[in-house]
Each structure stands twice: as structure tokens, then as C-alpha cells.
Amino acid sequence: MNWEDLARALTVPTSSKIILLVIDGLGDLPVEGRTPLEKARTPNLDRLANKGVCGLTDPVMPGITPGSGPSHLALFGYDPLRYQLGRGILEALGSGVEVGPDDLVARGNFATLKDGLVIDRRAGRIPTSENEKLCRRLNDNLKPSSGIAVRLYPGKEHRFVVKFSGPGLEDGLSDADPQKDHKPRAGAQPLSPSAAKTAEIVNAFLDEATDILSDRDTANTILLRGFSKYPALPTMAELYRLKPAACANYPMYRGLARLAGMDVLETGAETADLFRALETHYADYDFFYIHFKKTDAAGEDGNSGAKVRAIEEIDAFIPRLEALAPEVLAVTSDHSTPCLLKSHSWHPNPFLLVAESAFPDDVEAFTERACRRGLLGRFPALEAMPLLLAHAGKMNKFGA
């Protein structure tokens, strides 16, 4: 019996409300002695830390640097080692492509073919505008066959997402990519006999697309990687009897929330829009996931000044969460993005939880170091959702 079984067995619907604010990539390393979170003026987050209980979470396990997919799944209570999301589905979600159970998606590259060899797997990183034109041309000229619809969604430079829609598609396929330049085009190979039919469909599409682009000198063929079907995750309604909503304005996080069965609220691009969406729909749901992106972006840029400013920006919105008086308010990070590394990392994340039933510890500031001394200790992010549900009074006793 694991956490998921316990959740199904013990959770009960109640009127209590949970707000989970995810400050993306918040955790960091000290630069000149202090982390951005330690440098930032955060009176509101500090007040919450003081009032509630704190700890540090490991997204997957110590030492493992997670992508956004695994780190968010863990926070939503899904074991990230059990539910693995293909690159294709994440790219599709990140690009705002709607994916359903009958769809197969993959990441695509425009590439350059010459004398039967792929001489540039990125087609010289063509401008995004040319990519858009090529996708339109292919979408307009591809002939539907054997009941399978194919559609390309342009991304940046040479990258796009392709979606195959129809019954019986499987994702057990090798990448259709020669992996190195100066090799012939490579078709997708079925990884099991049952995927043979899908491989045929994919390879026929690759030939047809290359044919349509054959009047061009560059960006005249395509490569596909990371074939993925829509992953079969149980919804948060099934697992936790929650009615969950997401306030997120980046496609990746909207997509991840949708995968977990959340309603994704309409919202503008500004931080204030996230909070307006929350306030507007506060009566309609009992779980709210709010995603704030700027901290992660600053970390990826190695810009600790921008990270401090982003932290101060989100801190200023905390009173609007408190004003709603949710039964449970938690603030954490999906993973660390240290400015030193300019990338996601494996370092643990500060976590705070405010609820009437939270045992207040002596943590007085919301920082990596202070949270280390919190009463929650260091724990896997997968244990966050059990805590949120428990403090919201949404879980029955286990055993008599």
C-alpha cells in the first residue's frame, strides 16, 4: 500500500480550502554569503514562516536534478519515479498544444537534407517566422491517411511539436533522428511489435513531409524525437476528492496542472493576473495551485539581482492570499535554480505551511537555512500533498 492507495482510501471532501504557491526555482546557493532569498526583503513570507511550520523538500531524491515535470508531479502527490512524462508530451504541454487520449505527440526539428544525407540537424536554426511558414505549408498540404490526422505546431527557431490523432497509436518508438550530421534520414523503429503500425504511419508522414519540402535547399526534411502518448494519471479529484484549479500563465505549468486534472483558470501574463484569477474563482474550488515563474528564469540567467527582485515581487502578493483566509496555505519551490549553476539543481527547497493545526516552530524567516531548522525537517516533496490534505482536515484516520 503506497501513498496513492492511502489517498484513495482516506480522503474526504470538505469545504476547507488549500492554497499552494509554487515559487519556481526559488532555492539557491549563497553568493557572497547570502542566497537571493536571504538577501530579498520578504516581510510577508517571513511572517508566514514565523506563524507556520517549515522544512526543506527533496523533489525526487537527494542528488537528482528534476525537470519541471517530475518536480511538479511530486508536489501534486504523484510519485515522479512512477509517472514519467515523455519529452514530447512536456514539449506539447509547454507549447500549449492540447493533447487527448487518442493523440501521439513528438518534438520535431526542421533539418537540412543534401544528396541523401542529413547535413544539418537544426537547419541552421532558421528564424521562428520561417518555421511558422513551413508548419503552415505542411499543415495545408499533408494528405490525411488511414484515419490519422497530423498537425504541426511551430516553436522557436527550428523546433516544433507534431501531433498525430487517431485510434490505436502507440508511443513505443525510437527517435526518428540520425543523431549525428552527415548520416541518412532515420525512420522511427517500433520498440515492440504492437507499435509497428504506428511506426509505419509516422514514417509515411516523414516521407510525405520531406516530399512537400523537396523544392527547398535547407530545412527540407524533419526529425522527430520523444514520441509520447497522453499519460494516464489519475486526477486529483479521483485521488483526493478535490476540486482543484490552477493559476498559471506559462504553458508548461498550465499543461502539467491539466494532466493532474485541474481546471486551468483564464489569466493574463502579469503576476497580478494570477491573484485576480484566484480571487475571482475562490468560491468555486477547494485547491489552488499558483505558479510564479520569474524566480526560475532569473536563476537560469544567473542573475541574482533579478532573482531578489522577483522574490520581493511575489512577497508583496502574500497579503492577498492571507486575506482569503484559506484553511491551509503552503509556499514552496518545485526545485532549486541556483544562480551559480544557471540551471535547475538537486538542492532542497524551502517549504512553509500555515494552518490552525500546524505546530509552529521557531523559524522566523523564509530562507533555505532557516527552513532547515523547521519542525518538518527535510522530507520528499511527495509528502507535501499528504500534509496539505491532513492540515485541511480532508483525510480520515488510517486503521481503527
Next chain:
Amino acid sequence: MNWEDLARALTVPTSSKIILLVIDGLGDLPVEGRTPLEKARTPNLDRLANKGVCGLTDPVMPGITPGSGPSHLALFGYDPLRYQLGRGILEALGSGVEVGPDDLVARGNFATLKDGLVIDRRAGRIPTSENEKLCRRLNDNLKPSSGIAVRLYPGKEHRFVVKFSGPGLEDGLSDADPQKDHKPRAGAQPLSPSAAKTAEIVNAFLDEATDILSDRDTANTILLRGFSKYPALPTMAELYRLKPAACANYPMYRGLARLAGMDVLETGAETADLFRALETHYADYDFFYIHFKKTDAAGEDGNSGAKVRAIEEIDAFIPRLEALAPEVLAVTSDHSTPCLLKSHSWHPNPFLLVAESAFPDDVEAFTERACRRGLLGRFPALEAMPLLLAHAGKMNKFGA
């Protein structure tokens, strides 16, 4: 998906270097208020603790006292509950006996038989030189039978390793040892029907050896314990893409390192020899395991003064590790050996890690108590290798 799967999927070779110094049996309990590690003057270890990040590790799980095999496997990233090593294989590897997939090995004792009873299971601890003569005599006179070759390898005093080589051998056998003096000789019993044939071969060998030695008054029979086949461990090269080397001068630890696929460097018996070997071969490998034994020996003797001196001895070598400037330097213990207990114990071990990406905590001394407050918290020793690899930049992101 477990750590091993993650390691295979995510590790990448890089030029960065990892040094793991294992101070055997270091952890202890306070005697008159202080542990040997707290009493010892350790300016160098304390400096590392101050500079890096600290924690406490549990070798297998809280409450479980590990042997050297499981505790080292855990540190090398092998789940000690999954990979269980027989005593025979550890003794064989530790004695430098080459073991292959068709071999069965066991630890042997020369013993003294009189009037049909084993009256001394250690044959009065005969001199090693006599042991060597007896092994030679047996090796020269044993008649090969049923395609199984048998060979004895002398150890210290009355101890030796025996290797049976041939197809179909199994290790599911009870010890061929009466366990107490003044009992009759005991044959090996098969623990499953499929091991019956192997038991017959082993017991025929025991009879033949006793027959060959029957002109002697002492050391005139042999006992065998810990029958083991060669365990199929993936190498550290396979799992982590590392090129690992061991600096260890005790057979057991050289054997364990070899099992994990490390090159075991030539080294003398002194502590300084370990560091000379490291310095000589520093350019040739990217992972170094250094094993220091004296702390464990002092703990086993219950000699806290000797343990303090051993700790101060190894502390003085720390600057030679720092001089090499490895990307990751970790110091820990495989298990605790409290002087109070005069044996291995289940108590957690101090752990420190120095790397550019380590979050420095406020631990200022390398002691059991100080490490408790470290940012790494208390964690299974199996998570040490993920941390070492992560801090060395040798692991890709998990998921997108």
C-alpha cells in the same frame, strides 16, 4: 525506477574528480561526555566541515548494524538490501583470490581432530608459514574429480580461502563447521535440492583433505564457512560512467572495491602509502575511494585513546587531499564502532562534503553532534553517491 536506473539514465562522464575518504568505524558514543571524534584535535577535518555541508548517514537503516560489506556497498551506491555478499566472497576478494562466475568460494580454517571430535576449531592458531605449507601439500595432492578443480589459498594463522571451480556449483550450503569444539566434523548441507550435488562435492573434498592430513596430530582437518558464488554487481563504470580507483591496504576493502569494478592501486601498509598512491595516480581516474582502518580497529578494541590518536593521524593527511583540489571531497565513515560496544553499531555516521555547489551550513566541527545540525540532515548512506555525482556535475536532469 530506482537509484540504479536513474544512475544509468542520467550520469555522464566529465573530467571532474571525486575523492571519498572512508574513516572506518569513525562514529562513536560519548565517554565521559565526549566521543573520540569530539576529543581529537582535528583542525583539518573541522576546516572542511566549516567550508562544506554536513549530515549524518544511516548505513542500511536505523537500528541495523552493518558488516563492512553492506556498509561499503551503500557508500558506493549499491543497495545493501539488494546486493548481499557472502563472507566467502569477501574473504576471497580480500585475499586477492581471483573469482569468476563458475567459481564457488568459502572461508576455511585448519582445525584439530582427535578421536573423531574437533577439539580445536583454530588448530592452535598455527603460524602462517605452516598454513602455507599445508595449503601447498593439499593443492599438490588433491585428486581432481567430476570436472571440479579445488584450490586453497593460505591466509593468516589458521585461515585460508578455498575455491571450487567448475560448472553447476551453487552457494546454497550450510557451513561445514560444528560451530563448537568437542563435536564431530560437520558436512555442508544443501539449503535447497538444487545444491545437493555441490554439497556432495564439498563434502568429498573435506573427507579427502582430512585423509591427506591424517598423519598429523594438529591442523589435521578443515572447516568451511560462508560458501559464496561471485556476485553479479554492475560496475561503477557501467552505473556511473566513472573510472574509479581504490587506495586501501586491507584485503577486505581492496576486495570490496574490486567487486564494484574499481582498479585497486598498489599501496604499502602505512597510511602515507594510501596518499602516495592517490597522488601518483591522480591523473588516471575520476573517482578515488580511500580507506583508513585504524579507527575501526581501535573501536573494536574499546580503546578510545587509540581511536583519538588514529583520528588525529588521518586528520593530518587532509591537506594532501585539499592540495589536489578535487571538485568533490567527501569524508565519512562506513559505520560506527563505538568503544563502549567494542563492535560495529547502527549509529549514524558523520558525513561532510566540500564542493563549489555545496550549500555551506553553520557546522564548524566534524563531529557526530555537529553534523546532526548540517544541511544534509540525516540520510541513508545509499544517497551519498547521488550527492557526490551531482556535485561533480556528472548527472543530467531527470525529466524535462
